Amino acid sequence: MNVSSTSYEDFVKSFQIDIPENYNFAFDFLAEQARQDPDRPAMIHVDDAGVRKDYTLGFFELESNKLANALRKLGLGKGDRVMLILHRRVEFWISMLALHKIGAVAVPSPALLTAKDIVYRVNFARIKAAIVDGGVAPVVQAALADCPGLRTLIHVGSGEATLPARGWLDYAATVSEAAETFPRPEDAAGGQESLLIFFSSGTTGPPKMVEHVHTYPLGHYTTGIHWHDLRPGDIHLTLADTGWGKAVWGKFYGQWMAGAVVFVHDFRGKFDPAKLLALLAEHKVTSFCGPPTVYRFLIRQDFSGLDLSSLRHCTTAGELLNDGVFHAWKEATGLAIYEGYGQTETTLQVATFPFMTPKPGSIGKPSPGWxxxxxxxxxxxxxxxxxxxxxxxxxxxxxxxxxxxxxxxxxxxxxxxxxxxxxxxxxxxxxxxxxxxxxxxxxxLIKSSGYRIGPFEVESVLITHPAVVEAAVTGIPDPVRGQAVKATVVLAPGYAASEALTKELQEHVKSLTAPYKYPRVVEYLDELPKTISGKIKRAEIRTRDIQEAGKAG
Structure with missing residues (x-):
């Protein structure tokens, strides 16, 4: 595995990664590294109350062994699918590793799922067991009558919720008597066998099951070593919930393979940008990755009195990074933001790597191997x-x-x-x-008067106006142009919808991008329709507009 590069061309030419036969991350990385250095720092976990706990590789090896033994005793094994809804609890990482060891297939899922969502996913994926946060257990319980195949239920903690009285196993009690060693089975899963399933976020229909195999973690070596620019002992924070693929992109495989410490902020409820900045400073985080929306909130904060001198590398993905955000962050911290691109279906396909000059708004160049x-x-x-x-x-x-x-x-x-x-x-x-x-x-994409217009580029300009918190740009039917550009906007506090504001926003777009891209229609909403992963449902907006146009016709 080549690590150091001075140019993109050198990087692509010299990059190689060896894939061991029947590779299994839990055995080939964790167990081996924990054997060599059990005290190597692996995680800094800060809960919602600000309590910090530090964990080592030896801890994760021991606890995943215990859970693996407990799950096997419960009858779970190779190929069985297990849903995980655990927020950012340390038990998420333990559970993932334990499932890798017994050959079961992990199905990470967000805590925002409704009972209806759970019924769909459990039955579609034929899920046999669930390990969930105690606060989520009642929602899972509400789905059970319609999930005949879901038979093993484990809750972690009780939280604020009243736990169901019957049919649930307590996590701590389940692992308390389990053996602390778990030798690699002769038929251990690995290589091209199923490792995990993500459900796509379903912006245009029901979510699909995206399957990855046991070599998938090695694909994130590029993420941790090269894009996040991690070195042994670094502290890396990716702001992502464990229910989504971005968590294993930035809080697990590649970061540990780089020798870095994963920083986890297990906050519940609303994201607090001031608190996040304070955590970056207090815990001397060296590498940070968050979506552009988070950077937009962070640059509005007061940086005075914060010591961010440990922070040396910043990355982003998930949506378009606005020029203004890039420059404001660099002015506040002295650091550029390096963009990347990938999907639930892939690892890092395209990125701006540390040895490249970042161009605000560009996702970079192809990753080696893609x-x-x-x-x-x-x-x-x-x-x-x-x-x-x-x-x-x-x-x-x-x-x-x-x-x-x-x-x-x-x-x-x-x-x-x-x-x-x-x-x-x-x-x-x-x-x-x-x-x-x-x-x-x-x-x-919008096709208007022969022009092809990407929504992100117009949204990127709109959100630079102080009145706009969020914007979704779509095309609406137009008898002359084919489609006209429409902006659906959420306003910042202190602003109200008006014809004057609409004109101001239109002129704002014209002044910062090609005039033909300006929104000829502006609609104001209190919130945009989104998937549970936070992606804007532009298709839903388009469908509603077409229906309204049909009624008007």
């Missing part, structure tokens, strides 16, 4: 400046970290791999230096 091609509507490669779909060429085999497919949905899997490419469904263009510029989902 043969990225932009294809136009005729399925031909795009020239620089031409917009196309981000695709991955597969004629050389699957890149390390690419999902196996959408389980039980062969037609959707085949569609995503049509023509010898993995089709991401996302659009971008490439500049003359090979940097990619993200435009949005293929279905989200």
């Amino acid at each position: 043969d990225v091609v932009l294809l136009n509507d005729d399925q031909q490669p795009c020239a620089p400046g031409e917009e196309g779909e981000i695709c991955i060429r597969l004629d050389g085999g699957n890149p390390l970290g690419l999902f196996t497919g959408y389980l039980d949905e062969p037609e959707k899997t085949a569609q995503s791999r049509a023509g010898g490419y993995y089709h991401t469904g996302d659009k971008a263009w490439t500049d003359e230096e090979g940097y990619l510029w993200f435009l949005g989902r293929v279905d989200d």
